[in-house]
Amino acid sequence: MRDVYIIGIGITTFTRLEYPLSEIAAYASMGALKDAGVDKVDYVLVANMGSARINSQSALGSALVDSLSLTPAGAARIENGPASGASAIKDGFMAVASGMHDTVLVAGAERMREVNNLEATDFVATLTHPMAEYIYGVTLPGHAAMFTRLYMAKYGVTERHLAMVAVKNQNNALLNPNAHLHQEISLAGILDSPEAFTNNPWVAEPIRFFDCCPVSDGGAALILASKEVAQASGRPMIRISGIGQATDTLAVHERDEPTDLMAVRLAAQQAYDMAGIKPKDVDVAELHDAFTILEIAESEEVGFFEKGKGHIALEKGETAIGGRIPINPSGGLKGKGHPVGATGVAQVHEIVTQLRGDAGERQVKKARTGLACNFGGFGNNVIVSTYVREA
Amino acid sequence: MAVDLEKLLRTVDHPYPPYPPKYMTLASGETLVIRQVTRDEVPTLLQHVAPLVFVERDYYDLVAARVYAELLGWYHHRVQDEYVLVAQIDGELAAIVNGRSVNPKLGMSLHTLAMRRGLRIGAHAFAAKMEYHIDTLGQDEVLIVAESPIGFRRWMIEYKLEKRFDIAHELGGVPSYALTRELFDRARDSLVVGRRPVPEDLLAKAHEAILPPKDPPTPPADLLAATRAKYDTTGSALILQRWAQERSAGDA
Numbered sequence: 001m002r003d004v005y006i007i008g009i010g011i012t013t014f015t016r017l018e019y020p021l022s023e024i025a026a027y028a029s030m031g032a033l034k035d036a037g038v039d040k041v042d043y044v045l046v047a048n049m050g051s052a053r054i055n056s057q058s059a060l061g062s063a064l065v066d067s068l069s070l071t072p073a074g075a076a077r078i079e080n081g082p083a084s085g086a087s088a089i090k091d092g093f094m095a096v097a098s099g100m101h102d103t104v105l106v107a108g109a110e111r112m113r114e115v116n117n118l119e120a121t122d123f124v125a126t127l128t129h130p131m132a133e134y135i136y137g138v139t140l141p142g143h144a145a146m147f148t149r150l151y152m153a154k155y156g157v158t159e160r161h162l163a164m165v166a167v168k169n170q171n172n173a174l175l176n177p178n179a180h181l182h183q184e185i186s187l188a189g190i191l192d193s194p195e196a197f198t199n200n201p202w203v204a205e206p207i208r209f210f211d212c213c214p215v216s217d218g219g220a221a222l223i224l225a226s227k228e229v230a231q232a233s234g235r236p237m238i239r240i241s242g243i244g245q246a247t248d249t250l251a252v253h254e255r256d257e258p259t260d261l262m263a264v265r266l267a268a269q270q271a272y273d274m275a276g277i278k279p280k281d282v283d284v285a286e287l288h289d290a291f292t293i294l295e296i297a298e299s300e301e302v303g304f305f306e307k308g309k310g311h312i313a314l315e316k317g318e319t320a321i322g323g324r325i326p327i328n329p330s331g332g333l334k335g336k337g338h339p340v341g342a343t344g345v346a347q348v349h350e351i352v353t354q355l356r357g358d359a360g361e362r363q364v365k366k367a368r369t370g371l372a373c374n375f376g377g378f379g380n381n382v383i384v385s386t387y388v389r390e391a
Numbered sequence: 392m393a394v395d396l397e398k399l400l401r402t403v404d405h406p407y408p409p410y411p412p413k414y415m416t417l418a419s420g421e422t423l424v425i426r427q428v429t430r431d432e433v434p435t436l437l438q439h440v441a442p443l444v445f446v447e448r449d450y451y452d453l454v455a456a457r458v459y460a461e462l463l464g465w466y467h468h469r470v471q472d473e474y475v476l477v478a479q480i481d482g483e484l485a486a487i488v489n490g491r492s493v494n495p496k497l498g499m500s501l502h503t504l505a506m507r508r509g510l511r512i513g514a515h516a517f518a519a520k521m522e523y524h525i526d527t528l529g530q531d532e533v534l535i536v537a538e539s540p541i542g543f544r545r546w547m548i549e550y551k552l553e554k555r556f557d558i559a560h561e562l563g564g565v566p567s568y569a570l571t572r573e574l575f576d577r578a579r580d581s582l583v584v585g586r587r588p589v590p591e592d593l594l595a596k597a598h599e600a601i602l603p604p605k606d607p608p609t610p611p612a613d614l615l616a617a618t619r620a621k622y623d624t625t626g627s628a629l630i631l632q633r634w635a636q637e638r639s640a641g642d643a
Contacts, residue, residue, distance in 0.1 A: 183418075183419060183510060184420070185418045185419055185420075186418070186419060186420030187420075188416055189417050189418035189419050189420045193415075194415075194416070194584065194586065197581075198511070198581060198582060199416075199418040200418060
């Protein structure tokens with residue numbers, strides 16, 4: 001296999017965007033092409049979960065190459081639920097690593113705010129088991145609530161720990177100009193004051209409003225390239241050092257231990273093995289905190305902390321910017337936003353930004369190795385990838 | 392003669408009791424003070440409302456224009472029994488809500504205009520307005536309409552308002568919804584918050600000056616794109632145009 005590098009990155013603001021989905025993908029891609037200093041690529045992959053359903057647009061890959069005048073490059077849309085972004089990166093990686101292509105544009109885009117919040121929640125819920133979960137009305141906040149309840153009972157996680165994740169990530173987002181939420185929050189305001197539970201009401205007990213990521217529009221893009229192309233580009237040499245992917249049962253209740261995120265653990269192990277590194281070697285991580293509990297649970301499953309101890313590390317500030325292993329300096333899904341198809345790509349956008357040393361006020365010092373965890377379904381399809389700066 | 396005519400045009404307000412100010416902690420940790428304003432403060436409010444008339448997002452243009460007119464009408468004594476509450480953070484104007492009394496038993500909610508978003512400030516200010524009608528004025532119910540989807544979610548859905556479709560609301564003559572005392576009592580624990588009395592220093596700061604909003608709603612970045620998005624889902628032309636502009640700027 002050939003080494004694969006990321007030589008260009010681009011992103012839109014994550015917010016409500018008032019232009020069409022293909023333009024969202026195009027703006028992010030234009031940023032990546034410009035950053036890489038290239039105006040053509042061999043292949044285009046667009047990660048997206050819901051364009052046909054909520055934007056009345058299918059074949060997004062074809063729309064993107066046309067919008068960018070990249071024809072006749074090959075193009076395709078990749079749909080793999082919330083893990084679509086990392087799935088597209090993985091496919092792009094394989095396309096370059098195999099020698100089939102030298103440059104691949106991997107974009108992710110979603111325009112979820114074209115529909116109202118009820119439709120958006122229902123659309124995301126379509127990733128659940130159709131007969132065992134969806135028809136009974138389960139939603140992702142509902143899943144997260146049941147998972148959180150079990151986690152609280154088994155490991156002693158409290159509402160305070162969840163709120164600490166929310167405050168950390170949403171306040172990190174204040175340092176990220178592309179983040180959806182630019183509103184400071186505090187433990188007093190969402191947990192401790194007499195007004196806290198009106199400010200921060202139940203969504204699905206014990207999940208509260210500020211435990212949930214926002215519904216966002218947004219796009220992100222990467223240019224993947226072979227070593228020769230990367231060297232010629234003159235851009236920082238950020239190599240994709242490892243990629244792992246694992247799946248678990250579609251219906252969560254079929255798992256022996258629902259609090260065990262096996263797919264995260266296995267995907268991370270594959271990525272570490274491929275990269276030849278250990279969890280302790282990671283300097284910065286972007287984890288899939290669609291709900292605050294997921295950051296805690298994933299931080300354990302990727303090996304940063306012992307199972308059941310993630311919330312203790314959080315309490316000690318180990319996951320803050322400046323901590324032992326900074327998690328979600330971008331603001332994460334919680335603060336930066338979660339346009340589902342774009343999320344996996346945006347996570348890597350942040351890792352590359354960090355490894356280049358371009359993250360400004362949220363820069364993690366001496367970051368050389370990064371990790372991203374893109375969590376699909378409710379842990380049923382997970383991709384973990386690692387990155388290293390070579391020069 | 393002119394003075395006599397003004398007497399005919401001018402409303403004579405009933406002596407309704409004032410709204411007792413309250414304060415609360417927001418999700419940000421900042422303290423919000425909600426208080427009633429006097430007519431003398433209207434010119435300052437108008438200055439802060441005026442820019443929002445041009446914000447074509449979430450019906451801010453419509454709501455701001457109507458609030459502007461209602462404030463002006465109240466200032467010139469052309470609206471009967473209107474009141475205005477403001478929400479402030481360290482003096483900064485964060486929301487305006489207003490309404491009026493139709494009679495001692497019936498209130499008419501007019502508008503809720505939030506200048507800071509993402510902290511439930513509009514919802515807190517609306518709750519204060521309902522508190523004024525039901526608790527302070529002792530009215531049986533308040534007639535309400537929404538002019539934006541956000542308003543509909545906040546009022547009609549969160550408070551589970553009753554339909555009063557046989558009554559035309561003063562805003563546009565559309566069918567009314569109503570908040571009854573019973574509905575308000577049900578909502579108290581979850582939606583109506585705040586503490587009294589307001590510490591003197593906080594209240595003094597609020598009265599000292601109504602400062603402009605620090606982070607008011609802004610218009611969409613690209614009005615053309617916002618409009619086109621409704622009709623065109625390919626966007627090739629705009630992208631290529633932008634790209635060409637960018638390249639020519641780069642060449643220059």
